[in-house]
Amino acid sequence: MARLANLETEYPVLDSTVRNFCASHGIFSVEDFLIHDLYMLAAFAEQNNSSERLKEGIAQVLSVIDDMHQPWLNGMELLEDAKRNKHVFPTGIQGIDLLLGGGIRVGQLTELVGPSSSGKTQVCLRTASNVARNHMVLYLDTGNSFSPQRIAYFLGKTINPSSAQAKNQFLQKVMSNISCHSVFDIFAMFDVLHQLESYLRCQDGRGGCQMRLLIVDSISSLISPVLGSSSTQGRALMTSAGYLLKKLAHQHNLAVLIINHTVGGEGGYSKPALGDSWKCIPHSRLFLSCDRGSNNYNVSILRHPSMASGKAARFVI
Amino acid sequence: MGSHAKAWLVEDESAREMLDRVLTERPFLLLPPLHRVPLRVGNVVELAGPSSSSKTHILIQAAITCILPKLWKGVSYGGLGHSAMFIDLDCRFDVLRFSELLNHRIMEAANGSSSKVGCHQKDSEAQFARMKPYNEELFALCMKRFLYIRCYDSSEFLATLKTLHYRLQKEREVHGVNVHLLLIDRKSWHLQNVSEAVVQEIRRLLLVHPMLVMATKAVVLGNKYSTNELTWNYRKWSAVDNPYSRNITSDQQLPYREYMPAAWQSFVTHRILVRATDDDLVNGEHQNNSIYLLEWLLPPLNSLDKFTVRDTGVFILS
Numbered sequence: 001m002a003r004l005a006n007l008e009t010e011y012p013v014l015d016s017t018v019r020n021f022c023a024s025h026g027i028f029s030v031e032d033f034l035i036h037d038l039y040m041l042a043a044f045a046e047q048n049n050s051s052e053r054l055k056e057g058i059a060q061v062l063s064v065i066d067d068m069h070q071p072w073l074n075g076m077e078l079l080e081d082a083k084r085n086k087h088v089f090p091t092g093i094q095g096i097d098l099l100l101g102g103g104i105r106v107g108q109l110t111e112l113v114g115p116s117s118s119g120k121t122q123v124c125l126r127t128a129s130n131v132a133r134n135h136m137v138l139y140l141d142t143g144n145s146f147s148p149q150r151i152a153y154f155l156g157k158t159i160n161p162s163s164a165q166a167k168n169q170f171l172q173k174v175m176s177n178i179s180c181h182s183v184f185d186i187f188a189m190f191d192v193l194h195q196l197e198s199y200l201r202c203q204d205g206r207g208g209c210q211m212r213l214l215i216v217d218s219i220s221s222l223i224s225p226v227l228g229s230s231s232t233q234g235r236a237l238m239t240s241a242g243y244l245l246k247k248l249a250h251q252h253n254l255a256v257l258i259i260n261h262t263v264g265g266e267g268g269y270s271k272p273a274l275g276d277s278w279k280c281i282p283h284s285r286l287f288l289s290c291d292r293g294s295n296n297y298n299v300s301i302l303r304h305p306s307m308a309s310g311k312a313a314r315f316v317i
Numbered sequence: 318m319g320s321h322a323k324a325w326l327v328e329d330e331s332a333r334e335m336l337d338r339v340l341t342e343r344p345f346l347l348l349p350p351l352h353r354v355p356l357r358v359g360n361v362v363e364l365a366g367p368s369s370s371s372k373t374h375i376l377i378q379a380a381i382t383c384i385l386p387k388l389w390k391g392v393s394y395g396g397l398g399h400s401a402m403f404i405d406l407d408c409r410f411d412v413l414r415f416s417e418l419l420n421h422r423i424m425e426a427a428n429g430s431s432s433k434v435g436c437h438q439k440d441s442e443a444q445f446a447r448m449k450p451y452n453e454e455l456f457a458l459c460m461k462r463f464l465y466i467r468c469y470d471s472s473e474f475l476a477t478l479k480t481l482h483y484r485l486q487k488e489r490e491v492h493g494v495n496v497h498l499l500l501i502d503r504k505s506w507h508l509q510n511v512s513e514a515v516v517q518e519i520r521r522l523l524l525v526h527p528m529l530v531m532a533t534k535a536v537v538l539g540n541k542y543s544t545n546e547l548t549w550n551y552r553k554w555s556a557v558d559n560p561y562s563r564n565i566t567s568d569q570q571l572p573y574r575e576y577m578p579a580a581w582q583s584f585v586t587h588r589i590l591v592r593a594t595d596d597d598l599v600n601g602e603h604q605n606n607s608i609y610l611l612e613w614l615l616p617p618l619n620s621l622d623k624f625t626v627r628d629t630g631v632f633i634l635s
Contacts (some may be wrong), residue, residue, distance in 0.1 A: 013322075034475040035514045039521065042326060059322035062483075068476040070467050072484060075384075075460030078412040243469050246408045250467070276537055280368045283409055303369055305411040308607075 003029045004061075011060050017050055018057030030068075033061050082107075085253045089213065092130035092154070093123060095315025096299055100284075101307065106212065107249050108305070109242075109256045109281065113272040114288035119297045120259045121145045122317045123288070124215045127257060129154040132177040135212035138196065139180040140189060142221045146180045177209065186222045186237055193244055200252040211254060214245070218259035220273045227274070235277055242281035258282060272302070325483060329525055348379045350611055350624040350631050354587065358527040361519075361584055365534045366591035371609050371626055372533040373410070375591070376403070376500045378630050379531060381419050383498045384462040385426075390451055394426045400462040400488060401498035402481075402528075406474060408467050410502070419459060421628050423452050464488070471511045478518040485526050501532040516580045534577065536590075588615035594623075608634065 004022060007030075008014050025041060027033055038058060045054035073081075090103035097103050104110045104127065112120045128137045129151045139146055155174055159167060183189045200211065216222075223241065226234035249256045260278075265271035272278075272285065279285075285302035300312035347355055356362060364372045380403060385396025403410065468474040499519075519530060575582065590612045611622040623634040 031472060034472055034479065035511070037514075037517060038479065055326050056322065059325040062325045062480065063322050065476045066480045066483075069473045069480070070469075072464050072466050075412070075415070075463035075465065076457060078465055079416050079460060082412045240470075243408065247469050250408065276368070280407065280409075280535060283411075305409070306414050309369070 007061075007064065011064070013053075013056050013060050015053075015057075018054055021045065021048060021054050021057075030061060030064060033065065038062070089127070089131050089255050091123060091127040092158075093126055093315050093317065095297075095313045096123065096286075099299060099301065099307075099311060099313040100304070104255045104257060104284075106253050106255045108283035109245055109249060109258060110284045110286065111258045111260050111272075111282035112286050112288055113260045113262060113302065114290075115262050115270055118288040118290045119317060120288055121217055122150075124217055124257055124259065125150050126154055126317060128178055128213065128215060129174070131213040131255075132174045134209075135177065136209055137178045137213040137215065138211060139178060140192060140214070140216045141180055141182050142184060142216075142218055144182065145217055148175065151175065151178065183222065186226055186241065189216070189222055189241065190244070193241075193248065197244075197248060197252075200248070200254075204252060211252070213257065214248065214254050215257045216245075216259065218261060220259070220261045223274055223278075238274065238278060239281070242278065246281070348382055350375065350622055350633055351379075351589065352633075353613060353618060353620070353622065354616060356529055356587065358529050359523055360586045361530045361532070362587040362589065363532055363534055363585045364589050364591060365536045365614075367537060367593075368535055370591045370593045371631075372535075372591055373407070373502055374626055375631065376502060376531055376533060377415055377418060379498060380463060380500060381415075381422055381459075381630070384459045385419075385422065386455075386458075389455055392427055394423070399498065400464060401500065402464045403466070403500045403502070404474070404477060405465065405467045405502050407502045408469065410465065410467075412465075415463075416456075416460065417628070418630055420452075420456060422630060423455055423459075427452065475511065475514055475518070478515060478522070481518075481522055482525065485522075499528045499530045501530070512578045513580045516584045520584065532585075536576075585615070588613075590614055 004014055004019050004027075008019075021044075022028070022032075022041075025036065025044070027036055027041075042055060042058055045051050045058060048054055086105060086107040088100075088102035088105050090097045112123060114120050124139075125147065128139060131137055132151075152171055152175070155171055156167075159170055181192055183192055196211075196214075203210065219241070223234070223238045226237055228234055245256050245258070248254055261273045262270035263273045272287075282303070284304045287300045287302050289298045290296070291298070295316050297315050297317065298312060299315060301307055301309050303309055351362070364375060366372050380401040382395070383397045383399050383401040385394040386398040387394065387396060466477055468477055499522075522528070523530070592610055594608050594610055608623055608625050611624060612618075613620075624631050625634060626632070
């Protein structure tokens with residue numbers, strides 16, 4: 001957080017008189033200002049000799065604080081942004097698209113939960129191959145499950161048979177839209193996401209191919225190691241990861257697809273991993289399972305902003 | 318820059334203005350499903366409940382009632398005609414769903430008044446088509462009165478609260494309407510000093526800008542066998558009776574652990590607990606709406622309200 005001393009170059013009104021006064025009340029940075037009672041501070045400033053100066057200083061910090069939060073929007077502006085930017089991307093799997101009323105939505109976190117081999121990675125690969133035709137995709141891989149052969153297979157199924165060269169060119173173009181990064185712990189993921197944030201900030205507004213899909217396969221293998229019962233640091237990391245993903249999704253118009261595993265719950269039924277604190281972070285949660293010995297999968301809605309939970313469907317990959 | 322910054326510390330109001338403000342009528346608000354206890358500006362209502370128990374929906378319902386006008390072009394909408402501010406700490410607000418609900422309420426009110434006149438089917442359709450541009454105008458007017466902000470962490474939240482006073486004054490000048498409703502979705506920060514600062518800021522704000530504050534809070538109910546989403550889904554698929562999905566009966570007291578610091582607990586004037594039950598209300602072939610239970614903890618009432626959520630909003634069952 002910015003120390004008041006560092007702000008002096010930009011805002012000369014925050015000179016040493018102001019800073020000494022603030023220091024006498026235990027305020028050394030902008031963050032301290034957030035916790036203090038500013039009206040009391042102004043009242044103290046009133047009694048001081050150089051009250052005008054001090055009040056100007058406080059007013060200046062207040063306007064700095066005003067830049068620290070997101071802008072206020074009214075309903076019409078929100079709606080316009082949703083209609084213009086927050087499209088729905090079909091996953092390419094008919095059963096899921098029908099269930100979700102179109103596909104996964106930009107600006108929202110969609111979580112795929114299921115026991116192992118329930119088709120979660122397959123759904124992600126299929127969605128990536130679908131979205132990569134026109135947009136860029138970032139795939140964060142924690143368990144070396146990304147398979148370019150599978151993506152090529154999905155693409156091969158849907159393009160018209162034409163010359164081998166044209167096919168090759170198309171494959172090249174689409175595959176080059178997908179970036180795959182291996183991350184093996186949560187700090188590496190934070191690193192990648194912060195770099196992504198700076199990249200997207202420059203990229204937004206420029207034309208051309210924009211990034212529209214972020215896949216994290218899987219987030220439970222990144223967070224479970226740090227979640228322990230004794231310290232709260234793990235939970236704080238988990239919450240900040242969730243909020244960072246939400247921020248990226250909303251501000252840079254990405255659809256985020258997250259994979260989570262299941263753990264045993266009461267009664268022998270499995271429940272999503274990462275506990276109750278994580279439950280409220282994704283916008284939509286889908287539960288996947290596989291019929292043993294066949295290619296048929298089941299998907300049901302655990303949570304969705306506009307659909308009733310419990311709705312189920314079947315699909316084939 | 319200097320004069321703009323100085324505007325922060327201009328005195329708020331003269332004595333006469335203060336008397337005007339305090340002596341203005343402060344009506345009681347009855348917002349379903351919180352209709353058992355009339356609420357006034359200055360009250361702080363806390364909605365507690367496990368996740369997916371329609372808490373955010375109740376906030377949205379209150380916001381829509383607040384931004385709709387009481388009477389507009391001859392049609393009564395039953396709203397308050399004031400602005401509402403929504404601070405989204407959960408960052409999960411869905412504006413498309415919000416606008417759907419608002420549209421449904423507008424159409425319902427418009428249809429209600431036209432059916433009272435007793436027109437035939439054709440006439441009412443023609444009237445509805447005539448009303449459409451009015452509906453859009455009204456829709457835009459209402460949406461402009463809904464103010465929304467997202468806070469991704471507690472420093473952003475504190476920054477928002479500290480600058481809210483200035484923002485509210487600007488709103489008053491621009492729109493001429495007061496903000497009457499402050500909605501905070503999900504209070505989940507755990508730091509002691511942050512909570513104290515938050516309570517202090519809101520308290521100060523309420524002195525100068527009387528508003529009704531409604532905040533949601535996620536709790537984990539004490540009962541180990543409380544509604545588990547997956548067992549609920551399994552119940553739908555298999556016919557085998559699952560002994561663990563016990564129905565939450567009306568007379569079961571589910572304790573929950575209070576984790577908010579004392580500063581917030583003493584600030585809250587009304588407390589409500591909402592939860593979803595395992596029952597469904599079969600409502601046509603497509604809709605299976607869950608039934609929710611609402612219980613007043615402060616002031617403690619012995620009744621439990623049942624309600625369900627529909628397209629037009631909350632529908633009280635009992």
